[in-house]
Amino acid sequence: MSIIDTLSRAGREVDAVILRYLERGASRDFLPVVLHQVEAGGKRVRSALSMLCCEATGGDRAAALRPAAMIELIHNYSLVADDIVDCGEIRRGLPTVRAKYSDAMALLAAMHYREVLDEIANDCPRSDDMRKLMIETIKATIEGERLDILFEQAGRDEDYIVKHRCKNVSWDLYFEMIGKKTAALIRASCLAGSLAASASDDATDALAGYGWKIGLGFQVADDFLDIFGEKTGKEKGKDIIEHKLGNAVIISALEELSDRKAKGLLAILKSSRVNASKLKEAMELIDGTGAKTRIYRLAEKLVNEGKLKLKILPESSAKNALIQLADFIATRVY
């Protein structure tokens, strides 16, 4: 089975579970609002990870179904919230929940998701551990999102944010942010699977390490796409337009550029509106550095480090699929 088949199968199975839970306790009129984000699809990478990690450690695939649904719904919860925070209009080619139903309704839908998450966690194997994993992960995601916002250089005019912006993002700070924003949930996807399988401590550590590394690689690859946007539906230079200093390509370019040119790039990120000519200028500055190659290689390196963690696991088709999934993440870039 190809990795794409694995993903779509996991998606179909998990979606049915999520929909069943979401419908509980939501009134008929509220349902379309509540279902929109989940029905808009997605690759279901995270739920596939949960199911594969369960199988790879000797668990029954069925035991991972609800944990996988929990993980996928945490992801969707964070997406609905992110779109409110970023005034996002389009996601997965469709209007976001807030664009279609208003910010107010999107917020209520997100809150409903969070209640449903508790209900799913409650029905998971090892529910207390599963719930703890969920809470720890959502808390990390909140902190990651907070840092991501403060790493923006313009675009929000509230006093508090203007005053607390981080104007110098070191690699350490960058990795802290993406670790919390992205890798924590991908690591949790793996841990939810190994918990469902009651895997050994060694296997659990291996999967946690795998999830963490490919999670970092996933975000670095995303940063790459949010600048170069090739071969995907993404807007070229999206993170520049959104004033984001918390992007690996930009941090890497700034390191290499002369002081004068680095100031020029920062000035573009700080401008209240990044128009086409400013974007072109920024892209030229970045293209004049080795950032593109360097960040592609960084994503690849992180994913490879992730794959290495799987060494201690016995050979299995699930393990192979985890390796393929890691490659899929790294090779998205080109």
Added chain:
Amino acid sequence: MSIIDTLSRAGREVDAVILRYLERGASRDFLPVVLHQVEAGGKRVRSALSMLCCEATGGDRAAALRPAAMIELIHNYSLVADDIVDCGEIRRGLPTVRAKYSDAMALLAAMHYREVLDEIANDCPRSDDMRKLMIETIKATIEGERLDILFEQAGRDEDYIVKHRCKNVSWDLYFEMIGKKTAALIRASCLAGSLAASASDDATDALAGYGWKIGLGFQVADDFLDIFGEKTGKEKGKDIIEHKLGNAVIISALEELSDRKAKGLLAILKSSRVNASKLKEAMELIDGTGAKTRIYRLAEKLVNEGKLKLKILPESSAKNALIQLADFIATRVY
């Protein structure tokens, strides 16, 4: 001990618990955002109810401390979210979380509250039941808030909301809305206390009935204050300015007014901006009916029905305090 002393004592004890939990897993820079809403105070009526209901059914006051903290934090969670939904600027005489720290940070703070709620529920006596009560209550609150939004007649321009507004709010629909928006949490405050005391089914039913009725009375009294605003810091005619048809005074006035005058009052609620002369006109229309007296009496009647439910409980100082608390709620009106 006067009811005010009871409230402030409950407040002090419960606040310490809430603060301790909120600080867990929130980074140092995020803490001021997270603490603002809780430190802004409030009457702590809900946590006092939990503690008194625990004592009134023979439980140990200490057992109700975390349940009371859970209830109070659910309330604060809903307030932070409401202020985002309604673009609220001032609450309890201070800037709201969103006004002080931005909508984005307020949303993240609310999300943090929800994680902390799970942690408090987990540490409560009878934690599984306590968590179920919390989930059921928050789901109800979400639905109540959704209805309240759709009962507004103007003020939001998103297509979805404009199209789905409810233009005719019956008493049934009104009571459904306030039951979910307000009474569900006040009922849950009482149930959290009786759960902590492992009260008998009869005592639990009595307290649930008490909480439900005084919760409805509380909201009806609030509606009264949101129109007449006397003796409180509330803005006179607040709900008219906010285009709210989901207010008992307005529904009552509309019932009594002639068709022509009722249309006039509705037209004011539907106007994109309710200026001073429109507000004066609306108040005159309302004052020309018996709505003021009728709604005052309705609040009083609901609270009295609530007090009657306590009959089956043995006499105790906690029971007396519950009766005083009900009166405090009803007499807020004048």
